[in-house]
Amino acid sequence: MAFFPEPCYAAAMQITVNIPDEIAARAQARGQTPESYVEGLIESAEQPASLPIARRLRPEISMDEFLEAMTANSDKIPVLPDEAFTRESFYQDHD
Numbered sequence: 001m002a003f004f005p006e007p008c009y010a011a012a013m014q015i016t017v018n019i020p021d022e023i024a025a026r027a028q029a030r031g032q033t034p035e036s037y038v039e040g041l042i043e044s045a046e047q048p049a050s051l052p053i054a055r056r057l058r059p060e061i062s063m064d065e066f067l068e069a070m071t072a073n074s075d076k077i078p079v080l081p082d083e084a085f086t087r088e089s090f091y092q093d094h095d
Contacts, residue, residue: 019034019038023037
């Protein structure tokens, strides 16, 4: 039988800090309060490394937000001819 000790006490802690303007700007850009943004950073730092990196870094992002970010600059991607996507074009320097 294995014994896993449980914490002998539970306490809530409140810490007051000055939030740098850069952090406040990041929070505002995401539509969050600085407090909730920092809480999210702390929560993502607490998550185990076994979780996928994307989930550890931004657990609050939705699929819609992800797709929006992926297509944000899609109008700047040049249109390429179909020949650019042939096997030969990818491996042109191989025999």
